[in-house]
Amino acid sequence: MDKDVITVTSPLLPDLEEFNKMLRQIWNNKWMTNNGTFHQQLEKALCEYLKVPYISLFTNGTLPLITALQALNISGEVITTPYSFVATTHSLWWNGIKPVFVDIDPATGGIDPERLEAAITPRTTAIMPVHVYGKPCRTAEIQAIADKYGLRVIYDAAHAFGVEVDGKSILAEGDMSTLSFHATKVYNTAEGGALIMRDAKMKQRIDYLKNFGFAGETEVVAPGINGKMDEIRAAYGLLNLRQVDACIEARRQVAVRYREALRPVEGIDFWDDMPGVRHNYSYFPIFVDADKYGMSRDELYFKLRDQGIWARRYFYPLISSFSTYRGLPSATRENLPNATRMADTVICLPIHHELTDADITRILKCIISSYSKKQK
Numbered sequence: 497m498d499k500d501v502i503t504v505t506s507p508l509l510p511d512l513e514e515f516n517k518m519l520r521q522i523w524n525n526k527w528m529t530n531n532g533t534f535h536q537q538l539e540k541a542l543c544e545y546l547k548v549p550y551i552s553l554f555t556n557g558t559l560p561l562i563t564a565l566q567a568l569n570i571s572g573e574v575i576t577t578p579y580s581f582v583a584t585t586h587s588l589w590w591n592g593i594k595p596v597f598v599d600i601d602p603a604t605g606g607i608d609p610e611r612l613e614a615a616i617t618p619r620t621t622a623i624m625p626v627h628v629y630g631k632p633c634r635t636a637e638i639q640a641i642a643d644k645y646g647l648r649v650i651y652d653a654a655h656a657f658g659v660e661v662d663g664k665s666i667l668a669e670g671d672m673s674t675l676s677f678h679a680t681k682v683y684n685t686a687e688g689g690a691l692i693m694r695d696a697k698m699k700q701r702i703d704y705l706k707n708f709g710f711a712g713e714t715e716v717v718a719p720g721i722n723g724k725m726d727e728i729r730a731a732y733g734l735l736n737l738r739q740v741d742a743c744i745e746a747r748r749q750v751a752v753r754y755r756e757a758l759r760p761v762e763g764i765d766f767w768d769d770m771p772g773v774r775h776n777y778s779y780f781p782i783f784v785d786a787d788k789y790g791m792s793r794d795e796l797y798f799k800l801r802d803q804g805i806w807a808r809r810y811f812y813p814l815i816s817s818f819s820t821y822r823g824l825p826s827a828t829r830e831n832l833p834n835a836t837r838m839a840d841t842v843i844c845l846p847i848h849h850e851l852t853d854a855d856i857t858r859i860l861k862c863i864i865s866s867y868s869k870k871q872k
C-alpha cells in the first residue's frame with residue numbers, strides 16, 4: 497500500500513519475538529486447536545480484563561451471534577437495528593429468523609427503546625441491539641421492555657471491547673453479548689471473536705455448540721458448528737491483551753485532538769465522551785450537515801480519499817437497504833428516519849494507535865480547509 501495513505505485503522509500487532517516464543521511452544525506441544533492451553537489461558541485472562549464471569553472464544557465475531565441465537569432457541573421475529581455491519585442481521589437470517597428493524601436514538605446510534613414496544617408482535621422472541629462504535633445502548637430501558645414481554649436480549653457488542661459504565665462491563669448486559677476480534681478492531685486476534693454469558697451452564701452449552709455439539713467422544717447433544725479459536729490466534733490474543741490499554745489511550749488522544757480542532761467547525765458534529773463511561777475509541781464518527789458545512793458528506797469523503805485519507809462511511813448503506821432485507825415491511829426509510837439520516841451523513845475518521853501528529857494535522861487540514869473556504 498502507498499506509504500502516504502492513512503487508513504481508518506491499523507491492527508495492533510504482538511511483538512514478533514514474543515510471538516515466536518509462543519509459536520515455539522505450540523510447535524513443541526503439537527496441540528493446535530480444540531481447547532488448547534493458550535485458548536484456556538486467553539479465556540481466563542479475558543474474563544479478568546473484561547470483568548465478566550464466563551466467555552467462550554470463537555473464530556470470528558459472526559459465529560457467536562449465530563450460536564447465541566441457537567443456544568437460546570430464538571425463532572420467529574427479532575427486533576434489531578439497521579445501523580450496523582451486515583453480520584448483525586445476517587445472523588438472524590442464518591437462523592431462519594425474520595428481522596424487524598427499529599429506528600435508532602440519534603444520541604447513541606443504538607436502537608431507540610421508545611420505539612421497541614410498537615414493533616413487538618406475538619412472534620417476537622428477542623431483541624438484538626448493537627453498541628455501535630462501542631457507544632453503550634440504553635440498556636436499562638431495553639431490559640425493562642424485554643422483561644415486560646418475556647423477550648431475550650442478545651447484544652452485538654462487536655465494537656465494545658473493554659467498554660464500562662460506572663465501572664461495570666457493558667458486556668454483562670442482557671442474556672449474552674458478542675465480541676469481534678477482527679484485525680480492524682481495538683483488540684484483535686487477526687480473525688476471532690467471543691461470546692459472553694452469565695452462567696456456567698450456558699458456557700458449557702456454548703462450548704458444545706462451537707464444537708459440532710460434541711459433549712464427549714461419542715455424544716452429540718445438538719447440531720453444533722465449528723467455531724473454535726486455534727492456539728496460534730489465542731497466543732496472539734494473549735500478547736495483544738498486554739498492550740491493549742496503551743492502544744486505547746493512544747486512540748483517546750487522537751479523539752481529543754479531533755474534538756478540539758473540529759468543535760468550532762459548523763456543520764461537523766461528533767459525540768463527546770459519556771459521563772461515567774470508559775470508552776474504547778474504536779471509531780471516530782463525524783456527521784456532516786451539508787448546508788452548514790458547505791459540502792456534502794460524499795464530497796468530503798471523496799476529497800479525503802483523493803488526498804490519501806481512507807476514512808470510511810460506516811454504516812452506509814443501512815442494512816435495511818440491501819437487497820436481502822429491502823422488501824421487509826420494517827425496512828422503509830419512513831420507519832427509519834434517524835438511521836437513514838445518520839447513514840447519509842456519517843464519516844468515520846481514521847483512529848488508531850499508530851496515527852502520528854502529522855497524520856492528524858493532514859486529516860484536520862483537509863476537513864477544515866473546505867469549511868474556511870465557505871466562510872470567505
Ligand code: T4K
Nearest residue numbers: 503505506507556557558580581583654676677678679680
Ligand atoms: N457485528 C458488528 C457490529 C460488526 O461491526 C462486525 C464486523 C461483526 C458483527 C462481525 O464480526 P467479524 O465476523 O468480522 O469478526 C470490517 C471488518 O471486516 C468487520 O470485522 C467489521 N465488523 C466491519 C465494520 O469492518 P471492512 O470491509 O471495513 O474491512 P477492510 O478490509 O476494508 O479494512 C478497513 C481498513 O482497515 C483498511 O483500509 C486498512 C485496515 N486494515 C484492515 C485489515 C483487514 C489493516 O490495516 N489490516 C488488515 O488486516 O470490514
